[in-house]
Amino acid sequence: MLYRGQDNINYANRGMALEKDINITNEYYIESDIAYIYKKPTPVKIVKVDYKHMKINEAYYKEPSTLDYNGIYKGKYIEFDAKETNSKTSFPYINIHKHQYEHIKNIIRHGGIAFLIVRFNILNRDYILMGEDLIDFVNNSSRKSIPISYFESNGYLLKMGYRPRLDYIKVIDSIIKN
């Protein structure tokens, strides 16, 4: 069984297992010349630097206004975020910031592809939820979480593999073609 990370330890470890799977997958895509998608560096506000040793002595985490991963596939602009939840019944989207949500709308309106990869840790399931379907849900529901049934009917189940680990581009490719 794959390591799914330890929850509730600290901010830095949050969602780490899914992140690792995606990073390994992205490395595979780059090596295989399939897609060029990178995780953006963690946004930090750098306050104090020891320039002699190029060492940062004080910095703070900043709230992201875009999604964590972006890049190019077949000339298309791709951007997505990876989220984990320990719920068995729904995905609380409170951890998608307002700016990120607006950003998803902007990307789609300008012809890009935006989506979430959501891991249900306890169910051992990963879904792709396209930005369009996320917006649809938010517009038509007053709920603060998306039930698993919505993922089952509107999302795309990802299969864990060896190489690539989590072949999300295969799913995106079939969506583009339709």
Place this chain on the structure above:
Amino acid sequence: MLYRGQDNINYANRGMALEKDINITNEYYIESDIAYIYKKPTPVKIVKVDYKHMKINEAYYKEPSTLDYNGIYKGKYIEFDAKETNSKTSFPYINIHKHQYEHIKNIIRHGGIAFLIVRFNILNRDYILMGEDLIDFVNNSSRKSIPISYFESNGYLLKMGYRPRLDYIKVIDSIIKN
């Protein structure tokens, strides 16, 4: 006259003036719903964190393997870097890392748009140099710097304006159309 930054002070200030002009321009593009292009956060390796105060106490700068800015314009994937030089005669491209150079080739091969914005501080001139022209020069020259004449004949001169400050999308748009 516009503030052009102070040189040789420290790493953090290097190329700061051009960066500011581009950031202001990108904000204008976002507000005007023209393009969604962001500066990636500075890549840092975070070593020590005080989780109680979410304060980073030790971190180091990492070498970037991609370019500083990326995003979407008219469905197209855009990626570029901003560089300043105090030379009046040429741009030394020693500060483009090998990984970045390979990345430019990959982006172009996959249908994206990659370029540099180069500021000649003393000449008060900003040029766009398309990735294709950068590669062409590197392939056909043993020089370690690109002479200003190459920018004059192959680059695109940018004009400083009020809003937007540095309208590079206008230039990119005319290049896409041709």
